Amino acid sequence: MNNRFDRxxxxxxxxxxxxxxxGGALPIENGxxxxxxxxxWIAQAVASDVPIYVSxxxxxxxxxxxAESGGAWPPHCIQDTDGARFHPDLGxxxxxxxxxxxxxxxxxxxxxxxETGLAMKLRRDGITTLWIGGLAQDVCVLATILDxxxxxxxxxxxxxxxxxxxxxxxxxxxxEMLDAGVRLTA
Numbered sequence: 001m002n003n004r005f006d007r008x009x010x011x012x013x014x015x016x017x018x019x020x021x022x023g024g025a026l027p028i029e030n031g032x033x034x035x036x037x038x039x040x041w042i043a044q045a046v047a048s049d050v051p052i053y054v055s056x057x058x059x060x061x062x063x064x065x066x067a068e069s070g071g072a073w074p075p076h077c078i079q080d081t082d083g084a085r086f087h088p089d090l091g092x093x094x095x096x097x098x099x100x101x102x103x104x105x106x107x108x109x110x111x112x113x114x115e116t117g118l119a120m121k122l123r124r125d126g127i128t129t130l131w132i133g134g135l136a137q138d139v140c141v142l143a144t145i146l147d148x149x150x151x152x153x154x155x156x157x158x159x160x161x162x163x164x165x166x167x168x169x170x171x172x173x174x175x176e177m178l179d180a181g182v183r184l185t186a
Contacts, residue, residue, distance in 0.1 A: 005044065007126075013054040013132075014055050015077075015140050017084055017087065019077045026077075028135050034161045038133050053121075056084065057076065060079055063078075077102065079103075114147065129154040132158065136162075137162040137165075137169075145157065149182065155177075157177055158185055159186055
């Protein structure tokens, strides 16, 4: 692991929920493969006293992003369902800060920064650098990273800790991230 956590750094885990893993309502191919990688980063963050923020989709029934409501996706991560839970093997400490998104009825919230107050919370906590992994690389991870850069945060993508919906989407997303000034680590 090539991690150099320091003061002002935070680990951000995006949407590692059951519905995005094999067997879920909207599975990402090998989505569960990010769990052991993220667990190593989580353990290192805890050992380094680095805060951990974790986002989750938390959609109401009939959410605007669902195909039945004119959106692009099948129903997924519906509030209080088993599929909305974090992957059971994800080793989140009790000190984790949860960021809930996707709750609005009028638009989707792919980014953990979209009307969640996350940027304010990070600044209040003295955070300047974000190490990010999770699901899916070409949707919510991408949106979160681009918003983080717009908010002025330094961002490092943990490449082994993310998977895309499609390979082509992942390649395009990675280029967008690089163009936005994101650094990469394994």
